[in-house]
Amino acid sequence: MRDDVAESLGGRSREQVLADAAAYGVDISLLRAQLLRSVDERLRLLEANVTFVREARAAAARRRTADAR
Amino acid sequence: MIGFTEIVKALLGAQVRFVVIGGVAGVLHGGSRLTNDLDLCYDAAPDNVERLIGVLHGWEPYPRGWPPGLPFVLDTRTFATTPLLTLTPHLGDLDLLDRVEPIGDYAAVRDASVDLPILGVTLPTLDLPALLRVKRHVNRRKDQEAVHELEALLALRQPGATD
Numbered sequence: 636m637r638d639d640v641a642e643s644l645g646g647r648s649r650e651q652v653l654a655d656a657a658a659y660g661v662d663i664s665l666l667r668a669q670l671l672r673s674v675d676e677r678l679r680l681l682e683a684n685v686t687f688v689r690e691a692r693a694a695a696a697r698r699r700t701a702d703a704r
Numbered sequence: 705m706i707g708f709t710e711i712v713k714a715l716l717g718a719q720v721r722f723v724v725i726g727g728v729a730g731v732l733h734g735g736s737r738l739t740n741d742l743d744l745c746y747d748a749a750p751d752n753v754e755r756l757i758g759v760l761h762g763w764e765p766y767p768r769g770w771p772p773g774l775p776f777v778l779d780t781r782t783f784a785t786t787p788l789l790t791l792t793p794h795l796g797d798l799d800l801l802d803r804v805e806p807i808g809d810y811a812a813v814r815d816a817s818v819d820l821p822i823l824g825v826t827l828p829t830l831d832l833p834a835l836l837r838v839k840r841h842v843n844r845r846k847d848q849e850a851v852h853e854l855e856a857l858l859a860l861r862q863p864g865a866t867d
Contacts, residue, residue, distance in 0.1 A: 640858055643833040649859040656856035659849075662736065666856055669734040674822045681731045682707045684738050685796070 706763060708742050709823060711798065714762075716825050720755045721747035723817045723828040725804055725838065730850060732820055732829050734857050737850060741797045745830075747810040748802040753783045756800070765791040765798070806841045807834055832858045 644652050657663050669677060708728060715722055724732065726743030746756055757778055765778050768790040783789065789800040803809045807816055807830075816834035819826040830838070836854050839847040 639833050640862065643836050643858055644855055649862055652855050652859040656852040656859075659852040661853045661856050663856060663860075665736050666734060666853065666860060669736055670857070670860060672734075674732050674820050674827075677731055677734065678709060678728075678822060681728070681738070682709065685740055686707075688738065688740075689796075 706796070708796075711742060712827055713823065713825065714759050715744075715756070716827070718755045718759045720759060721749075721752050721810065721814075722756075723810070723813045723830055725801070725813065725830045725835070726799070727850070729830045729835055730854060730857075732822070732827070733832050733835070733854075734860075735850070735853055737853060741799055743799040743801065745801050745804050745810055745813045747814075748783070750780065753780050757783070760791070768792040768797055804830075804838055806837060832861070 647655070653663055672680070712724065722744045724743070725745050726741060727735070727737060727739030728742050730737060731739065746752060757780065760778060766772075766776055770776070778791075783800075783802070787802055791798045791800065804813050807813050813830060813834075814828060816831055817828045818831045820829045821827075832854060836851060836858070839851045839854060
């Protein structure tokens with residue numbers, strides 16, 4: 636392990652870092668899946684998710700406005 | 705709606721010097737956390753700021769959180785007096801910083817970045833160890849959550865990983 640990486644991980648082993656992250660709630664299998672994707676795919680997926688959330692929020696706001704009338 | 709891709713391609717096309725930092729950098733490295741903000745560290749040299757302004761003007765930028773309709777001029781003076789400029793062009797939220805703590809100014813941030821191949825171009829992106837340093841430094845609740853994911857990504861990327 637490179638020195639800067641080891642320092643970034645606080646001197647913990649790779650296994651310990653993954654165990655700590657999983658205990659915190661990080662989905663390690665999801666990260667593995669992400670790493671199998673190209674950088675292009677990761678960015679496209681993020682944009683698709685952001686668009687979905689924005690549209691869902693806008694739709695909810697429209698419903699609230701309509702209900703208020 | 706203008707997306708992250710269009711923004712970074714426009715900036716690169718205009719030869720603006722910048723580095724992608726923050727949540728989007730985390731996603732590009734393999735993170736899974738959703739983010740609405742595109743955070744960029746830019747070179748504050750006058751020629752670069754001029755080019756940056758030229759691109760931004762096309763998107764009708766407006767400060768995030770301001771009431772609508774207030775006069776706002778985006779020029780070199782605005783950049784000189786605003787180390788962190790948070791804009792809401794009609795593309796979502798764009799945060800522009802001329803330095804990133806605890807890394808430093810653009811030159812230091814660029815030194816701590818990697819060029820990721822994306823969409824036919826190379827995108828300067830803060831590397832994972834530096835991103836971890838920033839998240840630990842800022843240390844908001846959402847940064848604390850991100851730290852665990854970034855640490856896991858760093859661990860998963862190590863050579864010799866067996867699982």
